[in-house]
Amino acid sequence: MEKLKAGALKLGLHLTPGQLEKFEIYYQELVDWNQRINLTSITDYEDVQVKHFLDSLTIIPATEPLDNEQKLNVIDIGTGAGLPGIALKIVLSDISLVLVEATVKKTKFLRHVVDRLGLEDVEIAVGRAEEIAYGSKYREKFDLVLSRAVAVLPALVELTLPFCVVGGRFIAQKKGDIEREIEQSRKVITIMGGSLREVKPIELEEPDDKRYLVIIDKIKPSPAEYPRRPGIPAKKPIIS
Ligand code: SAH
Numbered sequence: 001m002e003k004l005k006a007g008a009l010k011l012g013l014h015l016t017p018g019q020l021e022k023f024e025i026y027y028q029e030l031v032d033w034n035q036r037i038n039l040t041s042i043t044d045y046e047d048v049q050v051k052h053f054l055d056s057l058t059i060i061p062a063t064e065p066l067d068n069e070q071k072l073n074v075i076d077i078g079t080g081a082g083l084p085g086i087a088l089k090i091v092l093s094d095i096s097l098v099l100v101e102a103t104v105k106k107t108k109f110l111r112h113v114v115d116r117l118g119l120e121d122v123e124i125a126v127g128r129a130e131e132i133a134y135g136s137k138y139r140e141k142f143d144l145v146l147s148r149a150v151a152v153l154p155a156l157v158e159l160t161l162p163f164c165v166v167g168g169r170f171i172a173q174k175k176g177d178i179e180r181e182i183e184q185s186r187k188v189i190t191i192m193g194g195s196l197r198e199v200k201p202i203e204l205e206e207p208d209d210k211r212y213l214v215i216i217d218k219i220k221p222s223p224a225e226y227p228r229r230p231g232i233p234a235k236k237p238i239i240s
Pocket residue numbers: 077078079080081082083084100101102103106127128129130147148149150159
């Protein structure tokens with residue numbers, strides 16, 4: 001895990017031997033399960049360290065202003081093989097974490113890895129964000145809502161902001177040219193009770209493509225009728 005260790009240092013994170021060992025096990029389980037179920041197209045040892053693990057940890061510097069005495073409640077929407085959620089939990093062991101994933105077989109992997117790594121206070125919520133967002137345990141309950149590589153930003157905002165407590169924050173990890181996506185999201189951000197705080201470029205040598213954190217503050221509750229029915233946010237995103 002040398003690549004991960006070196007990259008994390010550039011983010012100001014000193015990973016401990018215990019944390020690096022957990023990432024090593026996570027890697028081994030990921031490539032092992034990936035032979036049976038489709039979890040990722042990235043399997044090379046160095047690529048996984050940089051493009052999955054390190055990339056997931058880039059959100060940590062953006063979470064710091066939220067850090068307070070209380071336990072941080074975090075939810076990862078469309079976590080897939082557990083990214084960024086599990087990577088974050090390995091490093092910030094004190095957070096309370098919910099992983100939302102619609103594909104049942106992926107959630108079997110998540111269960112296995114969470115047990116194998118001995119991670120505590122991690123819940124796996126199986127289903128679609130459009131439905132889970134109506135559960136009283138989940139709606140407007142999270143200080144930090146995360147999502148990586150799940151949908152275009154206007155759809156994502158509809159899916160994620162209902163989970164976020166007023167005063168909390170949504171961080172979307174995005175790649176490539178996002179200016180247009182941002183412009184198209186202004187209306188839905190307002191509707192859902194959000195306020196765009198910052199689009200933060202990630203400044204790392206590796207991964208070497210353009211990556212950003214889109215950081216949205218939750219300033220008002222989301223209207224009760226959102227998100228719309230499963231599939232609708234992605235099919236008919238609210239675009240400005
Ligand atoms: N966040 C992971 C996975 C990205 S792939 C990563 O960055 O590697 C997108 C994942 O989101 C898939 O596993 C898909 O099943 C899940 N997903 C897409 N739409 C969803 C929805 N509406 N509710 C829950 N999960 C969803």
